[in-house]
Amino acid sequence: MCNDPTEGAIPSGGIFQNVSAVHLEGNRKLCLRVPCMPHGHGRNVRLYIIVAIVVTLILCLTIGLLLYIKNKRVKVTAAAAVSEQLKPQAPMISYDELRVATEEFSQENLIGVGSFGSVYKGHLSHGTTVAVKVLDTLRTGSLKSFFAECETMKNSRHRNLVKLITSCSSVDFKNNDFLALVYEYLCNGSLEDWIKGRRKHANGNGLNLMERLNIAIDVACALDYLHNDSEIPVVHCDLKPTNILLGEDMTAKVGDFGLARKP
Known part of the structure; x- marks a missing residue:
């Protein structure tokens, strides 16, 4: 009677002679001395990518908002300066x-x-x-x-x-x-x-x-x-x-x- 192919010891011959060079993923029962990728690793990677994208977008929006506020202040200051220059000047007297x-x-x-x-x-x-x-x-x-x-x-x-x-x-x-x-x-x-x-x-x-x-x-x-x-x-x-x-x-x-x- 054959053993369950998903269980058992890792073979020792052939390509399995160098255990460190073998990477087995998805079957924890074959993960003995060799570290296997944890279950759900792909979802974690996707989560990290999404978080990085969200943080990047927030930073971009913040920088854009700060630049907009700064630009608006410059325009207001310039308008005030022009308005001041357009005020009628007092006549000079000696x-x-x-x-x-x-x-x-x-x-x-x-x-x-x-x-x-x-x-x-x-x-x-x-x-x-x-x-x-x-x-x-x-x-x-x-x-x-x-x-x-x-x-x-x-x-x-x-x-x-x-x-x-x-x-x-x-x-x-x-x-x-x-x-x-x-x-x-x-x-x-x-x-x-x-x-x-x-x-x-x-x-x-x-x-x-x-x-x-x-x-x-x-x-x-x-x-x-x-x-x-x-x-x-x-x-x-x-x-x-x-x-x-x-x-x-x-x-x-x-x-x-x-x-x-x-x-």
Whole structure:
């Protein structure tokens, strides 16, 4: 009776003389001293290949996503730069033009004195009336104040903020540093002037209740814009009646951003 061909010892003759050179797969009962390939090895290989493909795809998708985000950021930055270049540039103005406009910075045209300089009323050559804030360059902090106002007003546009027309960085006739900011002129002065009775309506009356309420609303609107809607949020840091100016129609506007800073 013959033995089961799937069982038994490995023959010792013929090609089986060198057992190490013989590879038997699929019959564990013939696997004695020679290591055989485990059952299911083919499925494991396929699994490894699938895992490798999935990992490769994930890496490719991740790298592609990162490149897309980077490219999008570059485009946004470029668009912002172009937008900035397309903004209307402030007209240049010289020291001599301001000197003529204010009649040699005469006392008759002096309309206010602040922490870092003096404000003069002036008339430019094309007829525009302006307020010229001349900074005291010898005073500590004046240069910082100058740049703070320029930076703030450059990025801010609101009906309740005093409009900055241009600035001047030059030297005066004595060859000293000269810094000035040129603002729109508001003919009804500061809120402090009205509170203290230095200004009144033509009929001799001061601010009535409705005007006071409107001024409070205007100031609140200006602060809300600076804090929440400005391109760069700004904290004024020096809000007081002298820095609240009134236009011809008694619209209140906040000015003097020399101490302003980012929150």
